Amino acid sequence: MAELYLVRHGQASFGAANYDQLSSLGRQQGQLVGEYFAERNIVFDHVLLGTMNRHRQTAEAIFNGSTAVPTPKEHRGLNEYDFAALFDGLGDEHHELKVLAKERKKDFYKALRQVLLLWMEDRIEGPIPETWSQFQQRVADARNHIQGLKGKVLAVSSGGVMAAMAQQTLGAPREKVISLNLQINNCSFCRYFFNADSFHLATFNSIPYFDRADRQNFITYG
Incomplete structure (x- = not known):
C-alpha cells in the first residue's frame, strides 16, 4: 500500500497583520520534521502543498539542504478555511x-x-x-487526488483540513472536526495507508520529534 504523511504547517504569525507567514519557531519546527524524515531514510515520491505561504515555507524548512526532493505540486483542497x-x-x-x-x-x-x-x-x-459543504468537498477532492498516487506522499496542509480528512476517513460526525481541529499541533503529522480502493488512518497528530524534555517549547498550536 502507498503511504501519506499529512503535515500541518509550522507556527504561523498569530496576531500579526499577516498570519500567513511562519514565525522563526515555525521554521525551526519544520527543520526538525525534516531531520526526523532524514534520520529514518523516509524519501518521498510526491510532495503536495496547499497554495498558502505557510505551507510552502514549511515544506522549504522540511527539505532545507536536501537535493533529492520531488517538485512540489499545489492542490487547493489542502488550503485552510x-x-x-x-x-x-x-x-x-x-x-x-x-x-x-x-x-x-x-x-x-x-x-x-x-x-x-x-x-x-x-x-x-x-x-x-465557501460553505461548509464546499469545504468538505474540496478536502474530499484532495484525498481522492492523493489516492491516485503511488509510493510515499508528503502533503503540507493546515489543521482544519487535517481534521476534516480524519473525520471523513473515519466516518465520524461532522461536529468531530471542531474538537479534532483545535487539538492539532503545529508540524504534527497524520499518517495514512492507502490504495485506489481504501484509505486508512494509522496515526493522528503525531509529534515524535518534539517528544523530548528540551523541546517542549516546540509544542504549539497556532
Missing part, C-alpha cells in the same frame, strides 16, 4: 463572538469553536468564501 472571513460574515446577533475573538488567544479559540458550529449549520448570514 478562511477563519477571518467566517468571523466577518457574522451578523449583529453574534457580535459578542467578534469581540471575544480579539481578546486573549484562548478566547479566540473559544469563539472559533462556536463560529465553526454556526458554519456547519449554515447559520452565517453574511458573505463567506
